[in-house]
Amino acid sequence: MLCACFLLANFKEADKTHGWRITSMLRQRRCWWKLSLVASTTWAVVWASPLFAQNSPNGYQYLDPAYIVGSQAGPSASGSQDELAQRVAELEKALADIKAKEAAAAKKNAEKFSVNVGGRVFLDAVSFGQGAGSRATFGDAQDTVQFRTARLGAFGEGFDVFNYRIEMDFAARDSSDEQRTSFKDVYIGVKDLPWLNYVQIGHFKEPFSLEELTSNRFITFMERSTLNSAFVPARNVGIASYHVSENERMTFAFGGFRTMKDTPPYAADDDGGYAFTMRATYLPWYDEATKGRGLLHLGLGYSYRDVDDPNQRIRVRPEVAVGPRVVDTGNITNVEDYHLLDPEIALVYGPFSVQSEYLVAFYNRSVGADPTFHGAYVQMSYFLTGESRSYNREKGAFDRVKPIENFFRVRTCDGDVETGWGAWELAYRYSWLDLDDASVLGGTTADHTFGINWYWNPYMRLMFNYVHAQVSPANNAPNSDINVFEMRAQVDF
Numbered sequence: 001m002l003c004a005c006f007l008l009a010n011f012k013e014a015d016k017t018h019g020w021r022i023t024s025m026l027r028q029r030r031c032w033w034k035l036s037l038v039a040s041t042t043w044a045v046v047w048a049s050p051l052f053a054q055n056s057p058n059g060y061q062y063l064d065p066a067y068i069v070g071s072q073a074g075p076s077a078s079g080s081q082d083e084l085a086q087r088v089a090e091l092e093k094a095l096a097d098i099k100a101k102e103a104a105a106a107k108k109n110a111e112k113f114s115v116n117v118g119g120r121v122f123l124d125a126v127s128f129g130q131g132a133g134s135r136a137t138f139g140d141a142q143d144t145v146q147f148r149t150a151r152l153g154a155f156g157e158g159f160d161v162f163n164y165r166i167e168m169d170f171a172a173r174d175s176s177d178e179q180r181t182s183f184k185d186v187y188i189g190v191k192d193l194p195w196l197n198y199v200q201i202g203h204f205k206e207p208f209s210l211e212e213l214t215s216n217r218f219i220t221f222m223e224r225s226t227l228n229s230a231f232v233p234a235r236n237v238g239i240a241s242y243h244v245s246e247n248e249r250m251t252f253a254f255g256g257f258r259t260m261k262d263t264p265p266y267a268a269d270d271d272g273g274y275a276f277t278m279r280a281t282y283l284p285w286y287d288e289a290t291k292g293r294g295l296l297h298l299g300l301g302y303s304y305r306d307v308d309d310p311n312q313r314i315r316v317r318p319e320v321a322v323g324p325r326v327v328d329t330g331n332i333t334n335v336e337d338y339h340l341l342d343p344e345i346a347l348v349y350g351p352f353s354v355q356s357e358y359l360v361a362f363y364n365r366s367v368g369a370d371p372t373f374h375g376a377y378v379q380m381s382y383f384l385t386g387e388s389r390s391y392n393r394e395k396g397a398f399d400r401v402k403p404i405e406n407f408f409r410v411r412t413c414d415g416d417v418e419t420g421w422g423a424w425e426l427a428y429r430y431s432w433l434d435l436d437d438a439s440v441l442g443g444t445t446a447d448h449t450f451g452i453n454w455y456w457n458p459y460m461r462l463m464f465n466y467v468h469a470q471v472s473p474a475n476n477a478p479n480s481d482i483n484v485f486e487m488r489a490q491v492d493f
Helices: 002-016 022-028 032-047 077-110 132-138 226-230
Strands: 116-129 144-158 162-173 179-193 197-205 235-244 250-258 274-286 294-306 335-349 352-365 372-383 407-411 417-421 423-437 440-457 460-472 480-492
Touching (some): 226 423
Antiparallel strands (some): 162 179, 250 274, 372 423, 440 460, 460 480
16 A cells, blocks of 8 residues: 555656656656565554554454544543644744744845856857859858857846846957957846836847847757848847736836947947837737746837948848858948837747747938848747747746756666656748848848757757758849758856
């Protein structure tokens, strides 16, 4: 019976963890034959003890009332009750003391900033496949191995209302492809302000684009889409306000920013460089019972940008961090400002997900025709191992994937080898970018990206991407294709 109860308890525990298979449960509890032997022996000893000495006419055995604490038949029932009450009182007092000490420690810690250290490292290997026409158009793209990201930072909270983050990237690249150290998030936040709710001040991402606001630790592909590289604002210096509805179905954020140069002294001058950005999201469907294994996300972003340089240039690579830029507008002269509009949608249905954005950029020029550019992507992914994409309801963006079973390989005490496979995800993305309009002939590109992601645990994964870019280059040059093979080893902490 004890063995049966033990098994039943473990089945209930397995049921709580998303219906793991019995085999997965057995992997976590090795050497069952030893446990069964111990349980059987214990049951035999208990069954033979005096507690079960009385027999009923129908053959069942019952506990002797003399051994029941609190029973009038017990020889020392009153004493046992008094002793039990005393011990309960002592435990309650000890618990109260512990809670008081914890409250005092929390109050003391709230009077200063906490410090937590975090970081991430992405190591990439990239190989290009080109024909003669591609080499003639884009040059001979060089294979490479590089650290795509190597960040280290600190974050924490203090005084009950403040939080902060400071993060440096030691493998960043500027617009001239020179590797350098740069600031990423450097900000302080203030909570629970009247009307403004949560306010963030410093250098951080503008509230724009689902793909951009999903951390590169959690995006499905190694690189974001071409429309992101072309238009989406990333981090700038500014102040922003963030709001979340009480039921966490809606978010709204807005802020004002100064655009920053990506070369020293990393500052903005007094001639333009202003931006106002806002974003709203809504969850018309969110499966509370499964904590978001089913959801529908709708969003809309807008940004007005007054430029600090009237000569604007847009050029992008085929969804890879290095290599040739396959479409390029050259300098678009006499630009005064431009507007960005970005509707977004995402669906998660168990292990399947689909996500899409369509971005329009309206440029205003003091002299010449005003060009309008377009870009879009749609991506799909499916977890072969049953996981689901996680969603952060406060940010309106996707979050960390947590494998049902981490990757491991261990030898058990009986000599067998047990393994866990982690999480496996297949993905596909189609992205399109059109930089031809008015007098601007920047070219168009359509990229097909296929991906395989292997999550070892929530903080480590291997990524494999293949990109096939179909390009109509700038200035009506002959059409050409380029292929990219990419691999990444990723860890964050």
